[in-house]
Amino acid sequence: MQQPTSGANQRIARIAAHLHPPTLQIEGESSGLGRMDCRAKGGSPGFKVAVLGAAGGIGQPLAMLMKINPLVSVLHLYDVVNTPGVTADISHMDTNAVVRGFLGQQQLEDALTGMDIVIIPAGVPRKPGMTRDDLFNINAGIVKTLCEGIAKCCPKAIVNLISNPVNSTVPIAAEVFKKVGTYDPKRLLGVTMLDVVRANTFVAEVLGLDPREVDVPVVGGHAGVTILPLLSQVKPSCSLTPTEIDYLTDRIQNGGTEVVEVTELPFFASKVRLGRAGIEEIYSLGPLNEYERAGLEKAKKELAGSIQKGVSFVRK
Ligand SMILES: NC(=O)c1ccc[n+]([C@@H]2O[C@H](COP(=O)([O-])OP(=O)(O)OC[C@H]3O[C@@H](n4cnc5c(N)ncnc54)[C@H](O)[C@@H]3O)[C@@H](O)[C@H]2O)c1
Numbered sequence: 371m372q373q374p375t376s377g378a379n380q381r382i383a384r385i386a387a388h389l390h391p392p393t394l395q396i397e398g399e400s401s402g403l404g405r406m407d408c409r410a411k412g413g414s415p416g417f418k419v420a421v422l423g424a425a426g427g428i429g430q431p432l433a434m435l436m437k438i439n440p441l442v443s444v445l446h447l448y449d450v451v452n453t454p455g456v457t458a459d460i461s462h463m464d465t466n467a468v469v470r471g472f473l474g475q476q477q478l479e480d481a482l483t484g485m486d487i488v489i490i491p492a493g494v495p496r497k498p499g500m501t502r503d504d505l506f507n508i509n510a511g512i513v514k515t516l517c518e519g520i521a522k523c524c525p526k527a528i529v530n531l532i533s534n535p536v537n538s539t540v541p542i543a544a545e546v547f548k549k550v551g552t553y554d555p556k557r558l559l560g561v562t563m564l565d566v567v568r569a570n571t572f573v574a575e576v577l578g579l580d581p582r583e584v585d586v587p588v589v590g591g592h593a594g595v596t597i598l599p600l601l602s603q604v605k606p607s608c609s610l611t612p613t614e615i616d617y618l619t620d621r622i623q624n625g626g627t628e629v630v631e632v633t634e635l636p637f638f639a640s641k642v643r644l645g646r647a648g649i650e651e652i653y654s655l656g657p658l659n660e661y662e663r664a665g666l667e668k669a670k671k672e673l674a675g676s677i678q679k680g681v682s683f684v685r686k
Pocket residue numbers: 374422423424425426427428429448449450451491492493494495496505509512531532533534535536561562563564592
């Protein structure tokens with residue numbers, strides 16, 4: 371389970387409750403892949419939610435959280451691969467929301483028609499050494515196509531964009547909606563809740579508090595220096611030293627990179643902090659230039675072979 375989805379879920383639930391009280395009477399049906407019938411019987415009142423990119427690392431736990439959410443009555447899971455299995459799995463959960471799966475571009479319109487909320491984690495994630503902006507070339511096109519579908523099939527839906535680079539995918543969505551005259555800034559949100567979750571956790575660590583009691587506003591965007599924690603406004607109020615402010619700002623701004631840059635190899639030489647019990651912290655690789663990124667890929671390939679050789683020697 372990944373943090374971002376729980377953050378996104380809470381945020382969506384709050385936004386949904388605020389903007390659009392759950393008064394809709396939905397009539398659902400048992401799950402049926404590729405079928406779409408908002409008039410079928412059996413559903414409870416609530417929001418109709420579509421997750422686009424539902425079979426991915428973010429999409430799957432997000433789908434699970436939506437299925438648990440009592441405000442959701444109909445849940446549409448759309449992806450270009452693997453939706454049947456994910457839909458079957460999620461539909462077995464013992465909550466009321468009716469789950470339907472949609473596979474491939476030809477089912478996008480069915481997935482979107484009648485939706486109140488559309489959440490988009492579709493697209494590629496970054497690999498070690500990449501910035502979020504390096505995803506632009508692939509994800510921009512994906513988000514544009516999906517938003518064109520939204521403009522056509524559910525123009526009043528609240529749209530939550532998770533796909534990176536969020537700083538650019540939100541403006542892409544806005545432009546698509548403006549072109550057809552459906553843009554409503556109140557209904558388009560980039561999901562940056564992860565930055566808030568991270569800020570609360572890291573500040574709580576420094577202050578020695580329970581993170582659930584800490585509230586750090588984080589504004590701006592969702593990449594590097596555009597992630598701006600307002601540490602002077604932390605609740606409960608506190609005074610942080612300049613060193614703590616530098617450390618916290620840097621850690622919050624690079625939290626995503628910290629996660630992405632844990633190499634997937636089981637053995638990889640890195641800078642570490644040693645303590646009595648051994649390694650206490652593995653430092654991230656930090657931003658790499660293009661030459662170093664290419665070098666990292668080569669190093670990983672050769673290392674993977676050497677690791678496998680050692681493992682096989684003992685296991686054979
Ligand atoms: N905003 C945030 O806080 C945040 C947090 C985590 C990840 N992300 C971003 O979310 C995106 C997804 O990350 P992930 O880890 O789930 O990646 P992933 O590769 O595990 O999953 C992405 C899913 O999108 C699907 N997909 C690709 N093209 C599609 C299309 N045209 N239509 C529908 N679905 C399509 C893929 O089939 C896959 O199932 C990435 O861009 C990542 O950077 C953002």
